[in-house]
Amino acid sequence: MNKSAFSLSAWITVSIAYAASYSMTNGFFEPLQNILAPNLPSNISLMFIPHGVRILTFYFFGPLGYLYLAPVSWLMWALEVYGQQHIGFLPIGILFSLISCHIGVEVGRRVFVLKNSVATFTFNWKQLLAAGVIGSLLNSTSLTLLYNSGFDSLTFVGYLFGDVAGQFLLMLSLVVFFKLARAFSDL
Amino acid sequence: MDNTIKALVAMRKLAAEMERDLGIADLPEAQRLSLLAASDLRDSEGKISSAELRLHPLVRELARPTFFRAISALEEAGRLIRPKGVQRGSYEMRALSADE
Numbered sequence: 001m002n003k004s005a006f007s008l009s010a011w012i013t014v015s016i017a018y019a020a021s022y023s024m025t026n027g028f029f030e031p032l033q034n035i036l037a038p039n040l041p042s043n044i045s046l047m048f049i050p051h052g053v054r055i056l057t058f059y060f061f062g063p064l065g066y067l068y069l070a071p072v073s074w075l076m077w078a079l080e081v082y083g084q085q086h087i088g089f090l091p092i093g094i095l096f097s098l099i100s101c102h103i104g105v106e107v108g109r110r111v112f113v114l115k116n117s118v119a120t121f122t123f124n125w126k127q128l129l130a131a132g133v134i135g136s137l138l139n140s141t142s143l144t145l146l147y148n149s150g151f152d153s154l155t156f157v158g159y160l161f162g163d164v165a166g167q168f169l170l171m172l173s174l175v176v177f178f179k180l181a182r183a184f185s186d187l
Numbered sequence: 188m189d190n191t192i193k194a195l196v197a198m199r200k201l202a203a204e205m206e207r208d209l210g211i212a213d214l215p216e217a218q219r220l221s222l223l224a225a226s227d228l229r230d231s232e233g234k235i236s237s238a239e240l241r242l243h244p245l246v247r248e249l250a251r252p253t254f255f256r257a258i259s260a261l262e263e264a265g266r267l268i269r270p271k272g273v274q275r276g277s278y279e280m281r282a283l284s285a286d287e
């Protein structure tokens with residue numbers, strides 16, 4: 001896949017996907033979590049779908065993913081901090097998350113490559129999920145250290161679970177989306 | 188090809204693999220029609236006559252090889268079962284669930 005050329009349509013698609021997944025997380029899953037697990041810290045989401053968007057973006061577009069993801073990530077951060085008064089989120093956290101996801105995809109690419117060259121390697125869905133786990137391990141570690149005075153295992157596990165569950169849900173949503181698209185095209 | 192299209196194709200491929208691995212993939216058309224026809228013909232004990240099945244309106248337009256390939260595939264997948272001790276002539280099937 002040629003990852004070198006900037007594409008306006010890709011940028012718009014990624015931005016919409018990220019904003020939609022973030023809104024879904026904040027508008028639906030977060031209130032649901034507040035009802036079901038009110039004792040969890042508010043900065044932990046147990047279903048963080050944007051992690052999946054980040055992983056897919058870095059998989060499909062490589063380092064260009066930073067360019068595609070950074071503006072919408074900081075926009076959603078600004079809306080959350082200034083619009084919803086969710087104070088305590090730091091803008092540097094977004095950079096940590098993006099770097100973690102990029103490293104996760106690249107490490108996964110090198111770990112899972114068998115017969116093909118790294119450049120032409122394509123993930124299957126389980127490998128992509130595993131790359132997401134690697135990215136999430138780094139992301140959870142960095143965010144746990146950023147938002148806590150020391151390493152807090154509950155926060156770490158919360159971030160890890162939320163990222164992986166969110167990525168799985170996103171991939172499952174893609175399956176449903178394509179199934180529905182097929183069903184409607186058959187009508 | 189535009190990168191967005193390539194990404195869409197790769198995403199479609201990922202989704203197809205996931206769909207197959209999770210066991211929620213759509214059946215090929217001939218198998219789907221054969222299964223629907225079998226479901227229509229099954230009696231209260233779940234038995235289906237293969238001669239009647241071949242003549243069912245949903246599958247009688249299928250070419251013979253396509254029909255028999257579909258039946259073999261359904262047998263391999265365990266969706267149609269040949270009753271023990273019976274070589275040919277009838278099948279058994281479980282009731283279809285709503286999502287089949």
